[in-house]
Amino acid sequence: MTTSTTPLRWVPTVYFAMGMPFVMLSLVSVVMLKDLGIPNAQITFWTSLIILPWTLKPLWSPFLEMFRTKKYFVVGTQMITGLSFAVLALSMPLPGFFTYTIALMGLIAFSGATHDIATDGIYMAELDTSTQAKYIGWQGAFFNIAKVVCNGGLVFLAGVLMKTMGPLYAWMGIMGICAGLMIVLSLYHSRTLPSGGAAAKIQSFQEGWDSFREVFITFFRKPYIWCYIIFIILYRLAEGLAIKVLPLFLKSDTVDGGMGLTNEEYGLIVGTVGTLAFILGSILAGYFVSKKGLRKTLFLLCCTINLPFLLYLLLAIYQPSQIALTGMAIVCEYFGYGFGFVGLTLFMMQQVAPGKHKMAHYAFASGIMNLGYMLAGMISGWLSEQFGYELFFVFVALAMIPALVFSRIVPFTHTEELRTKS
DSSP: OOOOGGGGGGHHHHHHHHHHHIIIIIIIIHHHHHHHTOHHHHHHHHHHTTTTTTHHHTTHHHHTTTTSSHHHHHHHHHHHHHHHHHHHHHHSSSSHHHHHHHHHHHOHHHHHHHHHHHHHHHHHHSOOHHHHHHHHHHHHHHHHHHHIIIIIIIHHHHHHHHHHEEEEHHHHHHHHHHHHHHHHHHHHHHHHOOOOOOOOOOOOOOOOOHHHHHHHHHTTTTTTHHHHHHHHHHHTTHHHHHHTTHHHHHSSGGGSOOOOOHHHHHHHHHIIIIIHHHHHHHHHHHHHHHHHHHHHHHHHHHHHHHHHHHHHHHHHOOOOOHHHHHHHHHHHHHHHHHHHHHHHHHHIIIISOTTTTHHHHHHHHHHHHHHHHHHHHHHHHHHHHHHHHHHHHHHHHHHHHHHHHHHHHHHOSSOTTTTTOO
């Protein structure tokens, strides 16, 4: 570890700050706009479009290495996000508020994606490989605590406030709370966050453009890069196929091949017990990999994120009436996802990103991961409609196989003793 500041002072809070805008835009905004009377078609279109910056962030990630420090961008984007939430709250009573809301959410999305690039850059620059592995679970845990706070606590609070204040002022209050949290986090991180290293010295636009080209070209000249790209896509292929269909399967009637869960049952299992299982899996995996090393544990990590989906195949075949069995499958899947996702995150940090442009190259890798995950999700609904849930989960099971094979044979460019600072 290269900083005298203990990671526990900044890793949990900065990754909570990473999760908060993403969850508010991708999940909570859907509920808010529905409560405010926006048609479903507009809600789904615009709330899908505004999270595009998280996929496109590799396009501007190289430029962040040219100016100031990574800490500057983290603290700055947190303040911008907080102020944008505040302006969003104040604009909601205005005529045509929907246009202003979407525009401000677009600004928050760009700020949030930029925040993610710089945050991951600090994490890789300030922590050696062993410490990265140790605290990687805290990343996922606090990102998902943000999900519990926002998609659980703040939505619940909005429902309570609506009974006395109405939906408009209730959601203005929620946006105001988000603004306050992000501003406080920005001020806190201005004192506790390590710098993440100095920026490259750029003297002209041409020099900046040449630097960008270098970042792009050197990424695709890395040893085994095409093998790594294939592995990154395959690692989450089964998850990408399953993740959009699972809620439909669990809530569909048994006569339609589903499990027939009510909204209350689904929310209780997924939103509470499932999330806790994910957090536990994330934290335990970090300590596990820090003890054993990524090379020795990658296959096991790949198994834990993929094999639990076989439990849904069994549910689709037998459709047990005991809710406890369905709950156990969900908890196993969430624990396995938390435990196994650590493997891909560390692989991208320690095998794909290292080098002169580690922050930008990690953003490239995560963008490729998100793209593959998104494309799998786009075809998943069609597959389930065409073939039914039982055969659909057979496809999911088959999609696991390439990832499991690759996790045994994928080459390692860098030894695990390598310091990411180098």
